[in-house]
Structures are given as C-alpha cells and as structure tokens.
Amino acid sequence: MKKTIETSHKLNANPEKVWTIISKASGVNEWLPIITSCSFEGNKRICTTEQGDLKETILIIDNANKIFQYAIDEQPLLPIHNVVGTMKVLTKNGGTELI
Numbered sequence: 001m002k003k004t005i006e007t008s009h010k011l012n013a014n015p016e017k018v019w020t021i022i023s024k025a026s027g028v029n030e031w032l033p034i035i036t037s038c039s040f041e042g043n044k045r046i047c048t049t050e051q052g053d054l055k056e057t058i059l060i061i062d063n064a065n066k067i068f069q070y071a072i073d074e075q076p077l078l079p080i081h082n083v084v085g086t087m088k089v090l091t092k093n094g095g096t097e098l099i
Contacts, residue, residue, distance in 0.1 A: 002082075006099065007099075008097055008098070008099050009097070009098045010092065010095060010096070010097055010098075011095060011096040011097070011098060012095050012096075013095065013096050014096070015066070015089050015090070015091045015095075015096040018089050018096045018098065019063075019066045019089045022068050022087055022089065023061050023063065023066075023068055025040045025045055025058055025061065025068075026038050026039065026040040026045070028045075028047050029047070029048075032047075034049050035047045035048065035049060035054075036048050036049060036050065040058075043057055043058045043059075044056070044057060044058070045057075045058055045070065049076075049077065051076045051077055052075075052076035052077075053074070053075075053076070054072055054074070054075040054076075054077070055072070055073045055074040055075070056070045056071060056072050056073060057070065057071045057073055058070050059071055059084070060086075065088070066088060066089040066090070067086065067087070067088050068086070068087045068088075069084065069085065069086045069087075070084070070085050071083065071084050071085075072084075072085070087099070
C-alpha cells in the first residue's frame with residue numbers, strides 16, 4: 001500500500017541559499033548529521049551512514065520551482081521500499097519553508 005508522508009520545516013535562512021545547498025545534490029553530510037559522506041555522479045548519489053550506503057537516483061532538479069526529487073534505490077536503515085523523496089523550498093515570512 002502506497003503511503004504519503006509530508007513534513008514542513010521553517011528555517012531562519014535565505015531561500016536562495018537553502019536551494020543552492022539542496023540542489024547541488026552532493027554534500028548532504030554537511031547538513032544531515034546521519035550522513036557521514038556523500039558522492040554524486042550523473043543522476044546517482046551515494047550517501048554513507050554508519051549502517052551502510054543509501055543508493056539514490058536523482059529524479060528532478062527544478063531550479064525554477066525549487067523542487068528536488070530523488071528515489072532511494074537501496075538503503076539499510078528501515079524496512080521500507082519504493083521511497084521517493086521530494087523537497088520544495090518556499091519563501092515564507094522573510095525566511096524559508098522546506099516541504
């Protein structure tokens with residue numbers, strides 16, 4: 001059964017700066033503590049954790065709408081499959097909302 005989980009985070013940061021960090025696809029280890037290293041080539045990304053590698057395919061990098069979407073092809077952390085993550089950067093009240 002397909003499920004959708006949506007979260008929203010307000011950041012006290014410039015939306016353009018947030019988008020620049022997210023959209024480069026590499027460097028996830030700089031802003032997500034569970035990731036110890038990250039490499040990116042073509043549309044494939046590997047994020048390393050203490051439990052093993054998350055192997056991902058980058059599906060969308062939409063600069064005009066600030067949307068980043070990726071599929072987790074393999075991961076050792078949770079007993080889940082067919083995961084697609086989407087991050088959207090919005091300008092809200094002088095800050096950033098990350099959906």
